[in-house]
Amino acid sequence: MSHLRPDIRHRAEELVSLYPRARSAMLPLLHLAQEQDGYLSEPAIVEIAELTGTSAADVRGTAAFYDMIHLEPVGRYVVGVCTNIACLLNGAQEMLDHAVRSLGCAIGSTSADGLFTLEETECLADCDRAPCVQINHRYVRTTTTQAFDQVIDQLREGQLDHEVPSHGTLVRVRRQGGLRVSREELAAQRSNAAAARAQRDAAKVEKP
Amino acid sequence: MAALTAPRIVSSRRDYDDSFTLSRFLETGGFSALKKALGMFPEEVAAEVDAASLLGRGGAGFPAGRKWSMLRKSPLSYLVVNGDESEPATFKDHYLVEREPHQLVEGVIIAAYALQVSQVFIFLRGEFALGLERVQQAVNDAYAQGALGQRIFGHDFSLDIVVHCGAGAYICGEETALIEALEGKRGFPRIKPPFFPAVTGLYGEPTVVNNVETMSNLPWIVLNGGAAFAALGEGRSTGTRLFALAGRVNNPGVFEIEMVKNTFRDLIFDPALGGGIPGAKALKAIIPGGVSAPWFGPELLDTPLGQDEVGALGSMLGSGSVVVLDEDSCVVRAVWRITKFFSRESCGQCTPCREGSGWIERVMYRLEHGGGRLEDIDLLLDLCDNIAPGISWPPQQTTICVLGPSIPSSVVSAIKMFREEFVTHVVNGGCPHD
Numbered sequence: 001m002s003h004l005r006p007d008i009r010h011r012a013e014e015l016v017s018l019y020p021r022a023r024s025a026m027l028p029l030l031h032l033a034q035e036q037d038g039y040l041s042e043p044a045i046v047e048i049a050e051l052t053g054t055s056a057a058d059v060r061g062t063a064a065f066y067d068m069i070h071l072e073p074v075g076r077y078v079v080g081v082c083t084n085i086a087c088l089l090n091g092a093q094e095m096l097d098h099a100v101r102s103l104g105c106a107i108g109s110t111s112a113d114g115l116f117t118l119e120e121t122e123c124l125a126d127c128d129r130a131p132c133v134q135i136n137h138r139y140v141r142t143t144t145t146q147a148f149d150q151v152i153d154q155l156r157e158g159q160l161d162h163e164v165p166s167h168g169t170l171v172r173v174r175r176q177g178g179l180r181v182s183r184e185e186l187a188a189q190r191s192n193a194a195a196a197r198a199q200r201d202a203a204k205v206e207k208p
Numbered sequence: 209m210a211a212l213t214a215p216r217i218v219s220s221r222r223d224y225d226d227s228f229t230l231s232r233f234l235e236t237g238g239f240s241a242l243k244k245a246l247g248m249f250p251e252e253v254a255a256e257v258d259a260a261s262l263l264g265r266g267g268a269g270f271p272a273g274r275k276w277s278m279l280r281k282s283p284l285s286y287l288v289v290n291g292d293e294s295e296p297a298t299f300k301d302h303y304l305v306e307r308e309p310h311q312l313v314e315g316v317i318i319a320a321y322a323l324q325v326s327q328v329f330i331f332l333r334g335e336f337a338l339g340l341e342r343v344q345q346a347v348n349d350a351y352a353q354g355a356l357g358q359r360i361f362g363h364d365f366s367l368d369i370v371v372h373c374g375a376g377a378y379i380c381g382e383e384t385a386l387i388e389a390l391e392g393k394r395g396f397p398r399i400k401p402p403f404f405p406a407v408t409g410l411y412g413e414p415t416v417v418n419n420v421e422t423m424s425n426l427p428w429i430v431l432n433g434g435a436a437f438a439a440l441g442e443g444r445s446t447g448t449r450l451f452a453l454a455g456r457v458n459n460p461g462v463f464e465i466e467m468v469k470n471t472f473r474d475l476i477f478d479p480a481l482g483g484g485i486p487g488a489k490a491l492k493a494i495i496p497g498g499v500s501a502p503w504f505g506p507e508l509l510d511t512p513l514g515q516d517e518v519g520a521l522g523s524m525l526g527s528g529s530v531v532v533l534d535e536d537s538c539v540v541r542a543v544w545r546i547t548k549f550f551s552r553e554s555c556g557q558c559t560p561c562r563e564g565s566g567w568i569e570r571v572m573y574r575l576e577h578g579g580g581r582l583e584d585i586d587l588l589l590d591l592c593d594n595i596a597p598g599i600s601w602p603p604q605q606t607t608i609c610v611l612g613p614s615i616p617s618s619v620v621s622a623i624k625m626f627r628e629e630f631v632t633h634v635v636n637g638g639c640p641h642d
Contacts, residue, residue, distance in 0.1 A: 018370045020327075020411060026392030027375045031334065052392060065394040065555075067376030068334045085499055086297040086454035088545050089537055122378065122549055123296035124335050127454035127529075128461040137337040169337045169373060176348045180357035181366040186326035189366060193250065193324040200249065 003043035008036050012051055017178055023052045026062055028170060030069050035168020039070035067122075068137070068169070075110040075117040077155055077164065079103065080134040083120055086127035090143075095131040096120055098145040102152060115156065135164045210474035210481055214440050214466035217448050218424040221308055222464075228342050230349040233310035239355055241427035245318045246363040253322035257426065259434025261446045265300075266290055266381070266419030267498065267527040269515050275416060276323060278406040285413035287325045288405075289316055290386055291332040291339070291420040294378040295498035296549060298529040300450035301420040303462045305332060305339035308424065309346035313369065315423035317355060318430055320367050323416060328367065331386055333374045344371045378553035382609045383417040385555070396555050397609035421450055421528075441467030445514035449528055451475055455495075456534035459483035468514035472496065472504070475513065476532055489534040493625060497526025499546045500614030502601055503621035522601045538641040539622045540633050544572035546618045554611060561612030564595040568619060575630060578638035585623060585630050592616035 002009050012032050016025045029051060033044035040063050049056045063069040070078075081099050083092040096107070099118055105111040107120050126132045129141050133148060135155070140163070142148040154160045165171050181189075221227035221236055230238075245253045258273035289312075293301040304312055312330075320328050330347075332340050347369050350356040358366050372390060374380055380389045384398035387410050402408050409415020425447065429437050438446045445467035453475055454460045463481050465474075472494055476482040485491060493503045502523040504511065511517055518525045533542060551565040568591050574580045589599070596603035596613040599620050603613035623630060632640055 021391070023392035024372075024390055027334070027389060028373050030375060031373060054392075062392065062394055063375075065377060066334075066374075069375055083545065084296045084549055085495070085531055085542060085546055086460075088542065089455045089531070089533065122552065123294065123298075125293050125299040125302040125333075127297045127299050127452065130454065130460070134335065137335055139338070169334045169340060172337075173340050173344045173371070173373075174348075175344060175371070176351065179368045179370075180351065181326075181368050183326075185366060189364075190324060190326055192364075197249075197251065197324075200251075 003041070003047050004033065005036055008032050012048075014175070014178060016051055018175070020183070023054055026052050026054070026059070027066070030059075030063055030066070031168055031170045034070065035166070035171050038076075038167045039073050073110070074167075076115050076166070077135050078117045078119060078137075078167070080119045080121040080124065080137075082122065082124045082126075082130075082132040082134075084123040086123070087131040090130035092131035095133070095145060095148065098148065102145075102149055116152075136167060137169050138164050140164065210478040211466055211469040212480060214448050214469070215428075216464050217428040217437070218304060218311065218421060218450060219308065219462070219464040221311075222303075227307045228309055228346075230310060230346075230353075233346075237431075238310055239314060239353065241430040242314050242317055242321075242355060243361055245321055245430045246361055246365065250322050250324050253318065253430060256429055256434040257322065260425075260429045260437035261434075261444065262422065262425055262429065262437065263445065263515060264419055265421035265425075265449065265528065267295065267500075269525065272418060272422050275404070275406070275418070278404060279323060279414055279416060284323050284325045284406075284416060285327075286410045286415040287316070287320050287323060287328045288383075288387065288390065288410060288415055288417045289328065289330040289420060289423055290381065290383060290417050291330060291336070291343075292374050292381040292386055293420070293527075294333060294381050295500065295527040295529060296546070297454045297495070297531045298452050298498055298527040299454070300452045300462050300528055302336065302339065303450065304420050304424050305336055305343050309339070309342040310349065311427060312343065312420055312424050313346045313350050314355070315426035316369060317350070317360070317367060318426045319418065319423055320369075321360075321365055325367075325416075328369045329372050329390055329410075330369060331372045331374060331380075331390060333380075334376055340371060340373055347371055377555075378549075379555045379609070379611060382611065385609070386417065387415065394555070396557055397611075399608055441469070442512075442514060443468065444516055445525075449513070449525075451513065452527075452529045453482050453532070454529070455532040456485050456489070456537060457482040457532050458486055465513070468512045468517060470513050471510045472513065472530065473509040475530060476509070482532075485532065485534050489536060492533045492535050492537055493539065493621075494533070495529075495531040495618070497524040498529045499531075499549065500524075500610070500617055501526045502617045503625065505625055524602075536641070538576075538639055539626045539629055540572070540576050541639060541641065543618045543622045544569070544576045547572050547615065550611065550615045558607035558612060560595045560606045561615070564591055564612065565615050567591055568615060572619075575633045576639050580630075580634045582631065582634050584634070585627065588619050589623060592619055
């Protein structure tokens with residue numbers, strides 16, 4: 001019995017088929033599991049192990065290395081406030097302190113209503129709009145505390161579903177079709193190319 | 209005055225709001241470089257990149273052509289594109305993947321043809337949710353246009369590109385860690401030698417890892433010739449480069465300017481670029497090339513933005529990031545935050561980095577928040593000397609990758625330039641800026 005919903009399970013299998021080795025799909029599959037559950041749940045770990053040909057311990061151990069993968073349940077919106085250098089110089093600490101008060105939860109915890117989880121993040125590469133805030137990994141570009149509160153109010157009222165979709169970085173990423181070139185074709189192409197190049201190299205040597 | 213006459217090579221579409229769409233891409237010459245490249249022999253395309261003397265735009269500045277030539281003899285297996293941009297205050301690849309994704313894909317196909325690789329992976333950091341959407345869309349568009357897949361534009365060359373998603377780890381920008389992540393593992397940098405993935409890369413096979421900006425330069429180089437690219441800039445620093453300007457400036461952003469012909473002063477103060485410091489405050493220091501780089505004081509503002517020019521003065525152009533600290537910025541707080549970053553992001557394999565980063569961060573924390581001691585300043589230097597003996601630049605390496613030896617840069621720079629501020633923090637029992 002699959003824990004992943006049929007549509008997500010289907011996308012997971014498609015992802016696995018894109019890589020020469022199944023384990024390579026590990027990180028994308030962790031994102032898919034979070035798209036469904038918000039965090040990496042135990043049944044999802046078991047299923048990802050099966051899909052990638054690894055063990056549950058492998059999945060758990062790999063997932064723990066990566067900041068974006070949550071090993072415990074999170075709120076509907078994960079609010080990340082960057083406090084790294086460019087943001088720090090532009091009021092990030094004040095923004096983070098404000099977020100703690102405004103959301104009513106400490107850094108790394110979830111608000112009582114289950115809506116928000118607050119995180120202090122490392123650089124999110126949007127430093128010209130500092131301090132940088134991401135919600136569910138969408139840049140919301142609220143550089144003032146007033147703008148931050150506005151966005152939070154809109155989220156509470158469900159008005160920003162388009163700008164800030166639910167969990168899962170890949171929620172809107174869709175590859176159209178699988179691989180178009182088989183591994184045999186690629187191998188043949190490679191050896192043909194090598195032979196052609198060797199021929200051209202030989203021709204060059206003969207010229208003088 | 210800044211020299212702004214050079215053409216925009218990788219950001220030519222930046223004035224269009226729809227620069228990320230296929231229609232805009234096709235209207236502005238999209239795929240013409242790829243079609244031209246496919247009419248050349250692969251080694252001719254590689255020769256143009258060689259002639260351009262294109263230095264890798266990821267941070268290390270290794271010549272792209274030379275990286276490629278390591279595979280001249282052995283048939284290459286994989287091309288991996290590094291879009292895991294995570295160096296603090298670096299956001300130029302962010303611009304390229306979100307705003308010019310088709311250009312990136314075209315550059316990648318050209319590179320794949322020149323290298324005759326069988327499969328490409330574009331690795332983007334997971335926090336680029338929109339970038340992932342747009343690059344995947346650009347790949348989908350390329351398939352639909354016949355620019356990817358079986359027999360590209362009718363030529364005897366077929367290729368697949370897979371867009372891969374990271375999951376939040378700075379260290380995965382290191383190319384061997386990136387390969388580990390792409391193999392579905394923890395992002396642990398691999399032990400060297402072999403120094404290059406060209407020897408042992410993805411799945412143990414020869415692999416080239418190139419940065420997003422490096423790839424984005426290729427369409428222009430193919431269309432205009434490597435010589436035209438090399439005619440821009442000066443010395444080893446050819447062409448233009450994207451500079452990500454942030455911190456205390458009026459107009460932070462990504463600017464494409466000619467290498468060497470402009471200085472840090474131009475970038476920060478020219479009205480067409482950074483536009484100076486808010487409130488006309490005095491400049492205190494700049495961090496060139498990302499937080500791994502040693503700092504410059506105001507006396508070095510007239511240094512040209514070139515790889516060797518910055519290198520000769522004991523720092524690096526690195527990732528193309530420039531952070532400005534003004535007179536009100538607290539350097540102790542800045543260094544504390546930078547060391548906290550390294551401490552969080554150390555993968556933990558090597559003792560000097562794992563233990564050193566945490567130790568330095570704790571000392572910096574107590575200096576900034578009260579509880580610091582005068583002897584802490586020399587303790588910091590001693591710790592740095594243990595991570596990178598001699599604390600010189602480029603640093604000596606005691607670790608598998610360069611993350612560890614990057615930790616001392618900001619600590620040592622700040623102590624050298626602003627020792628009295630550290631003393632003030634101790635005497636004051638905390639940060640005087642609070």
